[in-house]
Amino acid sequence: MTVAQLYQIVLYLVVGMVALGMAFAFYIADRGTNTSRALAFCLAFTGIGMVFHLLYSLWGYGEAPVWWHGIFGLPETISFLAGTQWILYVRQTIPAGELQTRAGDLLLRGAQVMAAI
Numbered sequence: 001m002t003v004a005q006l007y008q009i010v011l012y013l014v015v016g017m018v019a020l021g022m023a024f025a026f027y028i029a030d031r032g033t034n035t036s037r038a039l040a041f042c043l044a045f046t047g048i049g050m051v052f053h054l055l056y057s058l059w060g061y062g063e064a065p066v067w068w069h070g071i072f073g074l075p076e077t078i079s080f081l082a083g084t085q086w087i088l089y090v091r092q093t094i095p096a097g098e099l100q101t102r103a104g105d106l107l108l109r110g111a112q113v114m115a116a117i
């Protein structure tokens with residue numbers, strides 16, 4: 001194992017642990033609101049995705065089976081869906097007044113649909 005590979009493994013481990021810790025903190029601090037739950041869900045699946053990448057780098061990049069590549073997309077997609085949902089929840093807390101926010105909401109929903117496809 002080279003120094004670059006070891007550095008990458010440590011990087012995935014640190015980012016994954018920080019993301020999972022932040023998800024836990026947001027969920028415990030305010031689990032009653034939709035915004036905190038969506039953000040915690042986004043951070044949790046970001047951390048899970050980092051752990052998957054850590055396992056992949058430990059396995060060896062060229063030696064992993066092909067089906068393993070498809071599994072990596074799941075936590076990242078779920079994280080993106082939860083993150084865009086969090087943006088929608090935060091946007092709903094801000095009074096729009098006379099601003100037309102419907103187009104932005106529809107674009108975010110479209111982004112969620114495209115991510116799910």
